[in-house]
Amino acid sequence: MEVTEEQLLAEQLRHNERGAMRDFYTLYARRLSAVCSRYITNGEDQKDVLQNALVSIFTHIQDFNYRGPSSLRAWATRIVVNEALAFLRQKHQQEWQELDDDIAEEPPADDPPLSDVPPEVIQGLIQQLPTGYRTVLNLYVFEDMSHQEIARLLDIRERSSASQLSRAKNLLGRMIKEYLTQNHHPR
Numbered sequence: 210m211e212v213t214e215e216q217l218l219a220e221q222l223r224h225n226e227r228g229a230m231r232d233f234y235t236l237y238a239r240r241l242s243a244v245c246s247r248y249i250t251n252g253e254d255q256k257d258v259l260q261n262a263l264v265s266i267f268t269h270i271q272d273f274n275y276r277g278p279s280s281l282r283a284w285a286t287r288i289v290v291n292e293a294l295a296f297l298r299q300k301h302q303q304e305w306q307e308l309d310d311d312i313a314e315e316p317p318a319d320d321p322p323l324s325d326v327p328p329e330v331i332q333g334l335i336q337q338l339p340t341g342y343r344t345v346l347n348l349y350v351f352e353d354m355s356h357q358e359i360a361r362l363l364d365i366r367e368r369s370s371a372s373q374l375s376r377a378k379n380l381l382g383r384m385i386k387e388y389l390t391q392n393h394h395p396r
Contacts, residue, residue: 215281222270230267237282238263241289247347248293250336262292290352294362297344326385334384342377349374 218236221229242259249255266285273284323331335343348354348362349370356370363370 213275213278215278216275219270219273219275219281222267233266234263237285240282241285244286244289244351245293247332247335247351248290248297248344250343254296258292258296259289261296262289265292290348294344297340298363323385325389330388331385334381334388337384338377338380342373342380345370345373346377346381 218229218232222233238259241262242255245255245259245262249258262285265288269288273281275281335346338346344363345359348359349356354362356367356374359365359370360367
């Protein structure tokens with residue numbers, strides 16, 4: 210069985226080989242920074258969370274088990290997400306509290322034509338969502354978590370996770386439509 214570059218890098222990190230941390234950073238920092246920025250909007254906070262995540266990655270590399278291509282990246286991504294969530298829990302827990310049961314759900318908005326919106330604009334609009342909405346949306350869409358998993362992770366009810374996702378999608382849809390209107394892309 211051939212050893213992959215990813216497996217070799219993990220072994221080098223485990224043995225504290227010279228340059229392995231730099232190589233890891235060169236390969237993964239940009240992606241991990243992008244993952245962090247999905248959850249954390251403040252640039253200084255992003256840097257702090259990413260730094261904490263990198264320390265955790267290098268400190269816990271012994272816990273990494275190679276499971277196939279991209280498993281080191283996936284493992285590191287999970288650590289960044291966990292660090293970001295820990296930061297948000299500490300700073301924004303009230304935004305994840307249970308939503309009032311008497312607030313009527315909004316009807317789902319029509320999906321706007323995303324092909325007319327550059328990806329960086331969509332990312333910027335997601336950044337503008339309230340923390341709770343943005344966090345649930347990111348966990349559901351990008352981390353492919355179920356509402357049950359999100360609820361457990363954020364210490365909220367499944368119903369609250371689903372409700373916050375629905376509200377996030379509706380708000381994001383309105384923001385995209387507004388962007389399209391302002392940029393002369395009639396629907």
